[in-house]
Amino acid sequence: MEKNVILSVRDLVVKFHVRDRILTAIRNISLDLYENETLAIVGESGSGKTVMTKTFTGMLESNGFIAGGKIFFEGRDLAAITSNKEWEKIRGIKIATVFQDPMSSLNPIRSIGSQITEVIKKHQGKDGTEAKQLAIDLMNRVGIPNAADRFNEYPFQYSGGMRQRIVIAIALACRPQILICDEPTTALDVTIQAQILQLIKDLQKEFHFTTIYITHDLGVVANVAQRVAVMYAGQIVEYGTAEEIFYSPKHPYTWALLSSLPQLGIKGERLYSIPGTPPSLFNEVKGDAFAPRNPYAIGIDFEEEPPFFQISQTHQAKTWLLDPRAPKVEPPVAIRDLHGRITAILKGQVSK
Amino acid sequence: MEREVILSVRDLEVSFPKGKGRFIAVRDANFDIYKGETFALVGESGSGKTTIGRSIIRINPTSKGKIIFEGKVINEKLSAEEDRQVIKNIQMIFQDPATSLNERATIDYIISEGLVNFKMFKSQEERKAKVVKSLAEVGLLQEHVTRYPHEFSGGQRQRIGIARAMIMEPKLIIADEPISALDVSIRAQVLNLMKTLQEEKGLTYLFIAHDLSVVRFISDRIAVIHLGRIVELANTADLFLHPLHPYTRSLLSAVPMPDPISEKAKELMVYTENLHDYSVHQPSFVEIAPGHFVWANEPELEQYRELLK
Numbered sequence A: 001m002e003k004n005v006i007l008s009v010r011d012l013v014v015k016f017h018v019r020d021r022i023l024t025a026i027r028n029i030s031l032d033l034y035e036n037e038t039l040a041i042v043g044e045s046g047s048g049k050t051v052m053t054k055t056f057t058g059m060l061e062s063n064g065f066i067a068g069g070k071i072f073f074e075g076r077d078l079a080a081i082t083s084n085k086e087w088e089k090i091r092g093i094k095i096a097t098v099f100q101d102p103m104s105s106l107n108p109i110r111s112i113g114s115q116i117t118e119v120i121k122k123h124q125g126k127d128g129t130e131a132k133q134l135a136i137d138l139m140n141r142v143g144i145p146n147a148a149d150r151f152n153e154y155p156f157q158y159s160g161g162m163r164q165r166i167v168i169a170i171a172l173a174c175r176p177q178i179l180i181c182d183e184p185t186t187a188l189d190v191t192i193q194a195q196i197l198q199l200i201k202d203l204q205k206e207f208h209f210t211t212i213y214i215t216h217d218l219g220v221v222a223n224v225a226q227r228v229a230v231m232y233a234g235q236i237v238e239y240g241t242a243e244e245i246f247y248s249p250k251h252p253y254t255w256a257l258l259s260s261l262p263q264l265g266i267k268g269e270r271l272y273s274i275p276g277t278p279p280s281l282f283n284e285v286k287g288d289a290f291a292p293r294n295p296y297a298i299g300i301d302f303e304e305e306p307p308f309f310q311i312s313q314t315h316q317a318k319t320w321l322l323d324p325r326a327p328k329v330e331p332p333v334a335i336r337d338l339h340g341r342i343t344a345i346l347k348g349q350v351s352k
Numbered sequence B: 001m002e003r004e005v006i007l008s009v010r011d012l013e014v015s016f017p018k019g020k021g022r023f024i025a026v027r028d029a030n031f032d033i034y035k036g037e038t039f040a041l042v043g044e045s046g047s048g049k050t051t052i053g054r055s056i057i058r059i060n061p062t063s064k065g066k067i068i069f070e071g072k073v074i075n076e077k078l079s080a081e082e083d084r085q086v087i088k089n090i091q092m093i094f095q096d097p098a099t100s101l102n103e104r105a106t107i108d109y110i111i112s113e114g115l116v117n118f119k120m121f122k123s124q125e126e127r128k129a130k131v132v133k134s135l136a137e138v139g140l141l142q143e144h145v146t147r148y149p150h151e152f153s154g155g156q157r158q159r160i161g162i163a164r165a166m167i168m169e170p171k172l173i174i175a176d177e178p179i180s181a182l183d184v185s186i187r188a189q190v191l192n193l194m195k196t197l198q199e200e201k202g203l204t205y206l207f208i209a210h211d212l213s214v215v216r217f218i219s220d221r222i223a224v225i226h227l228g229r230i231v232e233l234a235n236t237a238d239l240f241l242h243p244l245h246p247y248t249r250s251l252l253s254a255v256p257m258p259d260p261i262s263e264k265a266k267e268l269m270v271y272t273e274n275l276h277d278y279s280v281h282q283p284s285f286v287e288i289a290p291g292h293f294v295w296a297n298e299p300e301l302e303q304y305r306e307l308l309k
């Protein structure tokens, strides 16, 4: 089936003024987002996941700027938008974001119900009673028990998981085409996280939006994503379908991320942990940014930035290891047969 | 196998004032922790995990039951010397590295605080040497002593929290979700560090978590807690191979595994207490197999015994 590209990023560069220095947070990213799919973005803290997606809604902090590249969406270049008025036609309406901390998106001194109705009135042009009914429906849809009774309650009367459901409800009230979820479940416990993941998937089936899901947790990625972008130090280093990224990863950073998962740990053994720290983004990065931490690094990694190598029509990775001249290396044993390994771990877990 | 009990919790209840009455946050808690093991307490947010930890270090007063440390009941009035010993020997690493450190104190001050309170050094040189040694143990540098918490990353702050506990040379450490707030790439480091320190010092851990997947790797035995009640307790392998209580099974189903094939086939089990009919047969905490306890009534035990066959 031919997939439609709904948003496409070309050679994006984002920089920040920090006192009298310049920090380069996004270094030449290109990316296609496919309609109706869920793209997961993973990578360690500071790799640029949030900054990249903030450029899709014009939400970079005032010290940040797009220094190059284009973001195509509905036939126009979002990177060229300069007026806030223009952004207001896109942000929240066509592209909405759910952030990690629900309190940052909710007004603590207004009732939950009024915050949802306001958005419905504004975006769906409905009046008072109808808007209220739609709001209650939506609260029910996101799994708030006794929604009608809880309509007039305030955010502090809701648990963390319920608040996050409300933020999702508000984002969806705008009927966006793209929903960006920036670690929406990181602060929640696994039980609630599992419910929210299910909720997002169910709503996506019903409303046909496209999701970008940012997370640290590769377990979550496996659960929600059709496609995965792995980020390191301001770049995408590997991009592919979820199956490609989990079952035949090619970039040593992806290997390292997978290997360090506690879910794969064997009792009595040490977990793999990635040595060292990411490079400073204030300096020009020479060669492959991951080289100093990469046990598989070869000479050229320290000299020249690797290009993307195409592995399949949907899979590409930015590592010299894929160059025909590079020595053949196999991924670490622990992740060679991820499905087999996880099946073994899970065996007996679910009884008949 | 040596099985010396270091901590016993018996019929523990912890309640808080609420309106005119009291809210019972933990009820009927019973478990033993063996010397040198890692015992995990797992359950969803609000289930009472931190409350149990805080009642063991005696921040939360208990309303019923006993907490026995090295043979001595500690949730009652202790002599000054006993009190000292308990404080020194049971240390807690707190849930949130972002808020658990005094922002206006230097690392030197934060790490020495316990030493100073307990006069655990003879000279300033000795105190400094102890601080530097404990920093080194957690992979931080001597030069860090003059810095402030905000100058450190989340993983480093959690290391500071660990150093602060370790410097007291405790016997039992209560680690309250020590990695939940950390980046994936740092989680492995902190878990490995805790494991190493345990081996070197023969430490016992009470490890609190909401995620069973982390616990599988680190703990010897696991207690699952739901709404203040321990519903199942078993050694790690048994709990994963033969989870009996429906809440344990729903927790297991919630853990996201890094495997798209199993994740996409997975069915989420949602637990509600309505699953149980306790109108006729009352439940209790029963040892259904050696070392495997479950909160159940007689008909449920019948079913569970079938599952274990």
Ligand SMILES: Nc1ncnc2c1ncn2[C@@H]1O[C@H](COP(=O)(O)OP(=O)(O)OP(=O)(O)O)[C@@H](O)[C@H]1O
Residues within 6 Å of the ligand: A016, A017, A018, A023, A025, A043, A044, A045, A046, A047, A048, A049, A050, A051, A052, A061, A063, A064, A281
């Ligand atoms: N307003 C800002 N001023 C200066 N630097 C910034 C600003 N916002 C982000 N950065 C820097 O840009 C880089 C990318 O940050 P970003 O927030 O996108 O990371 P992330 O991948 O989302 O990390 P996390 O997982 O911690 O949320 C980091 O080095 C960060 O310090």
Ligand SMILES: Nc1ncnc2c1ncn2[C@@H]1O[C@H](COP(=O)(O)OP(=O)(O)OP(=O)(O)O)[C@@H](O)[C@H]1O
Residues within 6 Å of the ligand: A189, B016, B017, B023, B025, B043, B044, B045, B046, B047, B048, B049, B050, B051, B052, B095, B210
């Ligand atoms: N000091 C207190 N006063 C009143 N209620 C309290 C107090 N401390 C805890 N509680 C309540 O006791 C219950 C258990 O809380 P606790 O913090 O032990 O949960 P937890 O299992 O540690 O959850 P989390 O995973 O979110 O940390 C909750 O309902 C909480 O609101």
Ligand code: SF4
Residues within 6 Å of the ligand: A091, A092, A093, A118, A119, A122, A123, A170, A171, A174
């Ligand atoms: S979510 Fe709120 S702020 Fe954002 S566009 Fe809709 S109404 Fe405006």
Ligand SMILES: [Mg+2]
Residues within 6 Å of the ligand: A049, A050, A051, A182
């Ligand atoms: Mg971020």
Ligand SMILES: [Mg+2]
Residues within 6 Å of the ligand: B049, B050, B051, B095, B176
């Ligand atoms: Mg807690």
